[in-house]
Amino acid sequence: MSSSLKLYGLYDDDGILSDGARVLVGKGIKVNEVYSPFPIHGIERIVGVKWTRIAIAAFLYGLTGAVLSVVGLWYFMILDWPMDIGGKPNNYFVQNMAAFVPILFEFTVLCAAHGMALTYFIRNWTLPGVSAKNPHPRTTDDHFAIEIIPSDNSKFSKEDLEGILKETGTVEVFEK
Amino acid sequence: MEQFTFSSKLKRTTFILMGVGLIALVLGIANIFGSSDEHHHHLAVARLWSNVLINGFFFFGIALAATFFMAVQYVAEAGWAVVIKRILEALGAFMPVGAFFLILVFAAGTFHFHHLYHWMDPAVTDPESPLFDSIIAGKSGYLNLPFFWVRAILFLGVWIWFWKRFRTKSLEEDLGFDRKRHFANVRDAAIFLVFFGYSSSAASWDWIMSIDTHWYSTLFGWYTFSGIWLTGMVVTTLLALYLKKNGFLPQLNASHIHDLGKWVFGVSFLWAYLFFSQFMLIWYANIPEEVTYFIPRIEDYTYIYWGMFLVNFLFPMIALMDRDHKRNYGFLITIGIIVLIGHWLDTYMMIIPGTMQEHGTIGFIEIGLALGFLGLFSYVVLNALTKAPLVAKNHPFYQESIHHEIH
Missing domain, CATH: 1.10.790 (Major Prion Protein)
Structure with missing residues (x-):
């Protein structure tokens, strides 16, 4: 059951998040998604978002x-x-x-x-009547979140992932 | 390298171009004195002076557009353009030289050495004369020699004065930043833009549209302005790329080049839009006094006229639409040179059908004089570029500009 949960690292600064994402990607961890109240400069290149079509x-x-x-x-x-x-x-x-x-x-x-x-x-899928998908309400305000799917990163145990996330300067690490 | 050095090889190239221009000039003068009859004499006179006007206006327009663009950056308090500010200032340095050639053409017209400006002939506004033209007489409240000269001197003088003021203050800023001076520049630029908005339109009526005296178009000022703006952006881009390629201006990064590419792309659309707007309304209404402008251009100069429109519209649109192409030196330089030739032909098409009717040609005199002016323009601009550091280091947005990054 817990393997289907996603892991989130919450940050209070977009710069710390960018640096953290760089560390995660450098260790070979796949970052699934980043949530932010505003566009973060250059984040798509760090986490490897495909060029839009x-x-x-x-x-x-x-x-x-x-x-x-x-x-x-x-x-x-x-x-x-x-x-x-x-x-x-x-x-x-x-x-x-x-x-x-x-x-x-x-x-x-x-x-x-x-x-x-x-x-x-x-x-x-941001149509009228669709509920919000952000992992934490504050990612629409003044916080930023990195989303990792543990099953995508089977090389690491969940505890390892949590540990690495915490080292990158998160204010909170949680599962959802 | 922070300081531009004008290499002797490049200097020699500009002198060779000027030499070609001189040969073309001598040939043009020889044509006038060697013409067999009065008809050919008139054509030779019109040909030479038209070409001085075409090139004088074309290259003056580039310098004016660069000054206009610099003023826009001041008023918008735009940061990105600081690294290309010295290029814009250097381009503006051609304004006094270009103004000299424009004044030369106007003075020669005033003293009847040529008849490019048909309305300057006193007989056409004299009711007693057999040459009396009631339409031109009706316009003489605006199109008369004293008022024409007042406007010409006022416009050229004020534009050059503002350029000198921006340049002086910019050089002063290199010695130390002063907040007051920066805001004075912003204020000056705003005043300049208001003046430029009216004067650029009126100048295009006076200097270009009055050649086809009977005809008028309310869009003509904008059309001319969009043309000089585009050539100004193209030359700014080419000069920036030249400097970057030769190791000068290390602060210029891919994002600045991308932005310049966007300007070339965008303004070429503005020009094509205005060309079409002017053409379509006149084509649709089909009023004889309005279509007289397009009929000789389309019938006598079919290939040049439609060719220059299609080239100036389609080439930048197709080639510069892709993001990566706006950052590609090869694309920008190729399209820049094509658009520059295309817009020289646009200026040619604005003037020649009015002054030479169906007899206009593009031969050695046209190409030679254009190359001569190109040489003179390059010499003046590159020489001005050596006079100051390539980057205005004390500009308040300098840091913002060197960290400029877009996607």
């Missing part, structure tokens, strides 16, 4: 928006109901391209931005 997602959402708006504009303005606005002939999409650019641009941005925001919320 949200940029690729953003590109795909933008591409979706661009394609949808091209198809939509072509259908509304060329095929279904050709309109003569300000004397511009519009039998062809290309001839009206300049007039369509603002809509293409806006719809691309709209899709990319909303897609990115929704992806972020779903990926982190």
Whole structure:
């Protein structure tokens, strides 16, 4: 039962946490997660967070928006109901391209931005009604926590892990 | 190395470039005196003076944009830019030289050595004359020689005066930090920016837009400004990379270069946005007095006009979108040089169709004079760079700047 519990080291300073994480990683311990009320500079490189793929997602959402708006504009303005606005002939999409650019641009941005925001919320599971997952309420205030999963670090016993955590300057080590 | 040394090899290169420029100048003058008939004589005159104006404005714009950018850093109390402040100051040093060439073009126009500024001809505003032009006469309340000269002298004078003031105070700061001096700089920069906001627009109407006297665009000032801002950022980046590559400016780190890359990327979007905004509204409304500006550019200079737009828009967008490319010297230098040529062509397109109609060409005179100005610009800027330590050590944000780190 206790093997499924996660181990937390609580710190009262982000600098001490960064140094502590460096020590842990240096000893070959895998740090699963870090909780902080604000972004800690450079922590992702210390604990080895994978580079985010949200940029690729953003590109795909933008591409979706661009394609949808091209198809939509072509259908509304060329095929279904050709309109003569300000004397511009519009039998062809290309001839009206300049007039369509603002809509293409806006719809691309709209899709990319909303897609990115929704992806972020779903990926982190921070949706309305979802309960908070922080191990200690003070990690949203003035404390910082390192999360270690003992079963990921089977080379070390749980007591060893606790001992190493305590040496890095934690204010508290607890299981949850 | 804290102090820049202008190597004799580099000095020789700038002199060779200036020599090419002189040959082009002599050739341009020979063209004027060697022309067979009056038509060719007029074209040769317009060609030479247009090119002096194009290059004078292009390189003056870089110097002005650098001073503008420095003022923005002061007002924003931005820390990161302290390590490139001396580069911006050195770029600003070209302003008096650039102003000399602009004044030369205006004076030559005033005394009718050339007719780039059609409205300067007294006959067009004289109702008795057969050349009377009621549209230009209607604008003569603003576009008249005395008021034009008052504005030109005022704008150039105030800009140069502010640059000198920033430079002097910056050099004084090397001797010891004074809080009062720093806040005086912030105040000066704020005053300069307010003045620059109005004067840069009015200057672009006077010096560039009035070539196509009948035409006007309310966006023209912004369009011109975004162009000089972009070239200013590109030259700042290229100079910073040159210094870093040659072992100067060790405080310049990858994050500063990344930020400069972001500026080049961002401002090229601003320029493309303004180009399109100006074009699309005129294209859509299709009013004869407005489309007269675009018709000769699109019909007589199709490839240069659309080519320079696509190059200036697509190259920085595609090549500098990736984070790692903004930190890559090869990408930044290649894109920088392409954008610099692209924006020289933009300046060319703002002036030549108005002064030479469909007869504009890009031959040895154009390229030679541009290289000559490049040589002169490089000489003045690099010479100014040797005059002071490369980093303003007593700037209050110096420590913040050398520890600048972004992802």
